[in-house]
Amino acid sequence: ETGVTQSPTHLIKTRGQQVTLRCSSQSGHNTVSWYQQALGQGPQFIFQYYREEENGRGNFPPRFSGLQFPNYSSELNVNALELDDSALYLCASSPDGLAQSGYTFGSGTRLTVV
Amino acid sequence: AQSVTQLGSHVSVSEGALVLLRCNYSSSVPPYLFWYVQYPNQGLQLLLKYTSAATLVKGINGFEAEFKKSETSFHLTKPSAHMSDAAEYFCAVSDKAAGNKLTFGGGTRVLVKP
Numbered sequence: 340e341t342g343v344t345q346s347p348t349h350l351i352k353t354r355g356q357q358v359t360l361r362c363s364s365q366s367g368h369n370t371v372s373w374y375q376q377a378l379g380q381g382p383q384f385i386f387q388y389y390r391e392e393e394n395g396r397g398n399f400p401p402r403f404s405g406l407q408f409p410n411y412s413s414e415l416n417v418n419a420l421e422l423d424d425s426a427l428y429l430c431a432s433s434p435d436g437l438a439q440s441g442y443t444f445g446s447g448t449r450l451t452v453v
Numbered sequence: 454a455q456s457v458t459q460l461g462s463h464v465s466v467s468e469g470a471l472v473l474l475r476c477n478y479s480s481s482v483p484p485y486l487f488w489y490v491q492y493p494n495q496g497l498q499l500l501l502k503y504t505s506a507a508t509l510v511k512g513i514n515g516f517e518a519e520f521k522k523s524e525t526s527f528h529l530t531k532p533s534a535h536m537s538d539a540a541e542y543f544c545a546v547s548d549k550a551a552g553n554k555l556t557f558g559g560g561t562r563v564l565v566k567p
Contacts, residue, residue, distance in 0.1 A: 343496075372554065381457075381543050381557030382497070395552040429496055431555075438485040438547030439504040442555065444496040 341366055343432050343445035351451045352420050360415040360448045362430030368443070370436035371413040373405060374429040376447070382429055388413055389436045417450075425452045455480045455546045459558035467566050472531040474561050476518075476544030479525060480551075486527040487545040487555065488518055497543065503527060514538070539565045 344363045352358050364371050370389045374382035384397035388407035402418040411432070417424055427449050431442035460475040478484060485504050489497040501512025508520040514537075518529045527544060541562045545555045 374555075379560075381545075381559050382555070384554045384556070387552070387554060395554055397554070431497075436553055438549070438553040438555070439502075441487075441499060441502060444489075444498070446494075446496040449494075 343430055343443050345428075345430050345445040345448050347448060348446070349449045349451075351453060354420055354422060354452055356420050357416065357418045358420060358450060360417075360428050360430075360450070362413045362415070362432075362445060364411045364413065364430075364432035365443050368432035368434050369411050370433040371407055371411065372431045372433070372442060373413070373415045374431065375399075376427040376429055377423075378426070385415070387436065394436070420452045422452050425450060455484065455548060455551050455556045457544050457546050457556055457558035459542075459544050459561050461561055462559065463562045463564065465564045465566060466534045468536055469533050472516075472529075472534045472538060472563065474529040474542050474544075474563070476527045476529065476558060477525055478527060478544070478546045480546055480548050482548045482550045485547045486518075486520060487547070488512065488516070488527075488529050489543045489545060489557075491541045491543065491560075493540075500529070500542075534563075534565050536565050536567065539563055 372387040373385040376382040387395040391407045407413045427447045429447045430445045488500040503520045544558045
């Protein structure tokens with residue numbers, strides 16, 4: 340069984356640009372969550388998708404948006420990039436979106452905004 | 454609202470010594486609790502989880518944690534540290550009231566001295 344894969348692994352963007360990060364969920368998982376991990380901090384919840392619908396959102400502005408596809412893969416889009424958006428973005432998948440089932444994390448995408 | 458506090462951002466232990474990482478949580482409903490490990494430039498790997506069964510939870514790599522409701526704690530221990538345990542460790546809480554999202558502590562970086 341394949342785990343969670345994220346692409347690209349590293350990315351450098353200029354302030355004001357837009358970026359799209361991609362995530363393939365683990366086989367059999369229908370829920371994908373996205374987290375932002377700034378340097379030296381714990382991950383912060385951005386949002387979650389369950390069966391192609393957003394079903395939870397953290398304290399992030401609307402310029403952070405997402406999508407989940409019928410095969411349960413997902414994208415995270417960030418518009419009007421700011422320097423503070425520089426972070427490791429982690430994708431996690433779950434078989435049913437329930438906390439007790441656990442989440443499997445990918446290795447992340449390191450985004451640097453200059 | 455749920456929250457997690459990890460006491461000590463850095464812990465240094467000698468190889469073979471006890472590893473003790475502290476985690477206290479707050480949650481308005483019975484929580485699910487997790488410990489994750491993060492190696493440099495990697496994603497998060499689940500060490501163990503508490504989901505309201507046994508209060509003493511055994512995980513991978515010889516780690517275990519005990520859920521103490523009266524103390525709202527979920528400390529992580531390992532009897533004998535190994536060099537490969539050098540990493541960052543994150544405690545996380547989740548509950549149904551919070552939509553099953555994970556809320557992480559700030560992390561504890563473990564250094565193992567030979």
